Amino acid sequence: MRAQEKTKTARYQLRYAAGIYWVLDMWQSGKTLVRPVPLNECGAFLFRLLQEGASAEQMTSALCEEYGLQEADAREDALAFCGQMRAAGIKL
Amino acid sequence: MSGKEPWIETGIIGMDMHMNTTIMTKEEVCLLALLKEKLTIRVVSAEEAVAPQTDARKAAVQKLRELSPSSQEAVFAMAKQHAVLSFLYDELAENEALQPPIREQWIKSCRQTVLQSYRLLFLTKYILQLLENAGISVVVLKGASAAASYPQPELRKSGDIDLFVPDTQDWKRACALLEKEGFAKAEEQHANHHMVLQSQEGIEVEVHSAFSEPFDNVKMNQYMEKVMTMSVQHVVRREIMDVPLPVLERPYHAYQLLLHMLQHFLRSGFGLKLLCDWVVLWQENWTEEERETLRQLVKNSRIEGFAEMITSLCVVCLGLPLECAPFPTRSVRETEHFMKEILEAEEFGKSGISRMVVMRGTGLTDYIREFHHQMRLTYPKAGRCALLWPVLWCMTFVGFVYRNRTLRKVSTKEIIKKAKRRSELVEGLRLFKKGDS
Numbered sequence: 001m002r003a004q005e006k007t008k009t010a011r012y013q014l015r016y017a018a019g020i021y022w023v024l025d026m027w028q029s030g031k032t033l034v035r036p037v038p039l040n041e042c043g044a045f046l047f048r049l050l051q052e053g054a055s056a057e058q059m060t061s062a063l064c065e066e067y068g069l070q071e072a073d074a075r076e077d078a079l080a081f082c083g084q085m086r087a088a089g090i091k092l
Numbered sequence: 093m094s095g096k097e098p099w100i101e102t103g104i105i106g107m108d109m110h111m112n113t114t115i116m117t118k119e120e121v122c123l124l125a126l127l128k129e130k131l132t133i134r135v136v137s138a139e140e141a142v143a144p145q146t147d148a149r150k151a152a153v154q155k156l157r158e159l160s161p162s163s164q165e166a167v168f169a170m171a172k173q174h175a176v177l178s179f180l181y182d183e184l185a186e187n188e189a190l191q192p193p194i195r196e197q198w199i200k201s202c203r204q205t206v207l208q209s210y211r212l213l214f215l216t217k218y219i220l221q222l223l224e225n226a227g228i229s230v231v232v233l234k235g236a237s238a239a240a241s242y243p244q245p246e247l248r249k250s251g252d253i254d255l256f257v258p259d260t261q262d263w264k265r266a267c268a269l270l271e272k273e274g275f276a277k278a279e280e281q282h283a284n285h286h287m288v289l290q291s292q293e294g295i296e297v298e299v300h301s302a303f304s305e306p307f308d309n310v311k312m313n314q315y316m317e318k319v320m321t322m323s324v325q326h327v328v329r330r331e332i333m334d335v336p337l338p339v340l341e342r343p344y345h346a347y348q349l350l351l352h353m354l355q356h357f358l359r360s361g362f363g364l365k366l367l368c369d370w371v372v373l374w375q376e377n378w379t380e381e382e383r384e385t386l387r388q389l390v391k392n393s394r395i396e397g398f399a400e401m402i403t404s405l406c407v408v409c410l411g412l413p414l415e416c417a418p419f420p421t422r423s424v425r426e427t428e429h430f431m432k433e434i435l436e437a438e439e440f441g442k443s444g445i446s447r448m449v450v451m452r453g454t455g456l457t458d459y460i461r462e463f464h465h466q467m468r469l470t471y472p473k474a475g476r477c478a479l480l481w482p483v484l485w486c487m488t489f490v491g492f493v494y495r496n497r498t499l500r501k502v503s504t505k506e507i508i509k510k511a512k513r514r515s516e517l518v519e520g521l522r523l524f525k526k527g528d529s
Contacts (some may be wrong), residue, residue, distance in 0.1 A: 013334060017246045018181045018202040024210060026334060031218050031273070031291065033211040 012090065014039075014047055023047060023090060037088045042067065046081045050092050056082060115428050119166045120435050122159060123174075125152040126167070127364065128411035130179045131371045133243060153183060161189040168198055170435075174364040175249040178202040202247075209246035212236065215295060216253050217335050222273060223257075228266050230338060231256040231327050233300060233348055237339040240332045241372040249365065252296035254286075256303070258324050263301045270297065284472050304351040307358070308465035309524040315393050319347065343385035346373060346418075350390065354398055354523075361437025361514075364410075371406045374416045383418055390419070397521030405431055426520060433517055458515065459508075463488070 013024045021044035022036040039047060045066060049059050056078050063074035085092070116124075129148045156164060168184055171177040177184070181202045187195060216236055223230045233254040239245035257263040270289050271277060275297060278288035285302035303320055306313045326341040339345060349369060356362035390399045396419070404421040406412035409431050414421075421427070467488040468475040474484055496504050 015246065015333070017206045017244055018178060019185055019199070020203060020206070022206065022210070024333075028214055029218060029221060031215065032293065033214055036207070036210055 012051070012092070014044060014051075016044075021047070023088075025090075034089075037085070037090065043081065046078065047085070050082070050085065053092075115432050116435075118159060119163050119170060120432075122152075122155050122163075123167050123170050123364075124409045124431075125155050126171075126180055126183060127176060127368065128152070128409070131368055131375075132411050132413075133372060133375045156183060156187075157189070159189075161191075164189045165191070165194060172198065172201065174435075176364050176368060178205040178247040178249060179368070181247070205249045206246045209239065209248065209250060211293075212250055212253055212295065213246075213333060213335055215291065215297075216255075216337065219253065219255065219270070219297065220337065222269065223255075223266055226265065226269055228257060228262045228269070229259065229324065229327075230262075230266065231258070231323070232337045232339050233303075234352060236332055236337055237330075237345055238349065238369040238373070240330050240337075240339070241369070241376055245332055248369075252298055254298045254300060256300040258320060260301065263299065267299050270299070284469065303348045304355040305469065307355075307524070308461055308468075309394075312393055312395075312524050316351065319344070319389060319393075341382075342373075342376070342378060343382050343389060346370075346386050347389045347393075349373070350395065350399055350402065351393075353402060354395060357398075358518075361434065363434065363437055367402070367405055367410055367434065370402055371410045371412045374403075374406070374412055374418060378416075378418070386418060394522075394524045394526060398523060401427070401430055401521060405434065430517060433514060462511075466492075 011025060011027050013026050015022045015024060021039040021041070023039060024036045025034045028034040046059055046063070049062055054062070056075070059078035059081070060071060060075045063069050063077060064071055067074075069077070129146070129152045132148070156167060159167065164187065168177060168180065168187075168190065171180050177198060178201075181199070184190075184195065184198055184202065190198075213236060216232060220230060220232070233256050235248075235250035235252065235254055236245075239248040239250065242248050255266070257266045267277075267287050267289065275289035275291055278290055278296065281288055283305055285305050286298040286300040289297045289299065291297065303316060307316075323340055323344045326344045327338050328341050329336045330339045331337075340348060349366070353362055353366050353370075356366075390396055400419045400422050403412070403417050403419040404427040407414055407417050407421050408424060408427045463485070464481075467481070467484050470488055470491070471480075471484050474480050493504050496507060
């Protein structure tokens with residue numbers, strides 16, 4: 001089996017299965033599933049940073065370092081990611 | 093249990109599936125080799141981001157690559173039919189021999205399995221909250237409970253939720269409460285030991301009043317009743333992906349899994365997924381006391397032969413380490429024939445409509461006993477009155493022939509022929525009989 005990627009927080013769990021990272025809301029208790037947010041490798045990288053409380057600036061620097069992006073592109077990506085997480089109802 | 097236990101048949105140690113050329117197809121051998129590697133539980137670090145490249149994995153993947161593209165496709169198709177495709181996700185995703193549309197379709201299927209696992213887990217959590225708030229004691233069986241033994245529980249394919257409510261009054265209350273909460277009672281109820289309800293999303297929830305359907309053996313059924321009563325005292329909370337669920341203690345959980353396999357085996361059969369459950373379950377850290385408890389449950393049920401066969405299949409074909417095996421293993425030849433039977437069955441005997449039932453022997457009395465048992469299952473209430481039996485036998489027979497012709501589109505002769513072949517395998521298990529199997 002592929003290694004289990006699991007980062008625990010009080011509310012969200014990041015799991016890796018079938019080639020996708022899934023952000024699960026562990027606090028849900030309703031009848032209908034709060035659909036997990038599927039992420040790719042880069043999304044999971046940013047999500048982990050977000051969980052650790054990183055700011056948009058810190059995420060930008062990390063993206064530049066890890067993926068060799070230009071700072072402007074990295075900032076755009078980091079902000080877009082944070083916006084997408086908010087839109088998906090993820091509150092960190 | 094140590095590797096020096098006298099019941100271990102030394103001939104099995106180190107057995108390689110290469111030797112099964114006379115019985116197994118090369119695709120079957122390959123699928124088993126891939127699963128064998130996947131089910132071997134090893135400690136991996138959380139940072140490890142790629143599938144571990146062990147020698148066993150390399151060899152299994154090599155075996156796959158040596159096959160023609162159509163054979164490789166057959167391997168994955170078989171994995172899908174046995175509900176174990178998601179275990180092979182890595183091999184599927186990196187496979188270049190498959191036609192891209194087919195590969196994409198199957199990758200999607202693996203992801204649907206994962207999503208469905210999450211859906212079932214959280215729906216289970218919701219239902220448990222509902223029932224427990226109403227003071228109803230409930231236990232999660234099979235699916236989520238079995239998935240807990242896997243390193244990645246979400247990869248175990250599951251289609252429904254199985255809950256066991258031991259108290260009869262509570263069982264009625266649980267069903268009524270679920271109905272009140274919008275779960276609809278399924279129009280067709282196929283079993284006497286559980287009620288099927290459906291969520292608005294179409295997910296089936298089976299509320300069990302018993303571990304399994306009654307078997308055609310009074311003593312076995314009486315003992316199963318006793319164990320079910322005892323099991324109330326053997327419930328623990330176990331976390332599945334950090335969600336705590338009430339499940340049976342390991343020996344009782346294993347016993348229930350065995351009964352579930354036996355029940356399906358005696359009908360149309362079961363596929364590889366249930367064997368995979370057995371393989372991972374026995375790689376947990378069992379205490380000798382737990383093992384002994386299970387052995388007693390199995391011995392008193394007189395299903396040692398079946399437990400041994402299931403264990404043999406797992407050791408011989410799916411790589412369950414011998415030191416983990418809870419029961420003595422049986423001969424390699426017998427095991428191979430059983431595996432062939434399981435490979436034919438696919439998930440819950442879906443592959444062949446001629447696979448209806450299996451008898452405990454091949455004599456005339458076995459046919460009569462099975463026919464009578466089917467009558468009792470079809471007419472559980474009326475069947476209690478012996479005076480009605482002749483009428484019920486006629487009705488059962490007519491119904492059987494009618495359904496074969498109109499629904500199953502298979503001849504009754506074909507069903508009986510298939511049942512005879514499978515029954516020959518069962519004879520050696522000495523089901524429900526006293527003494528050594």
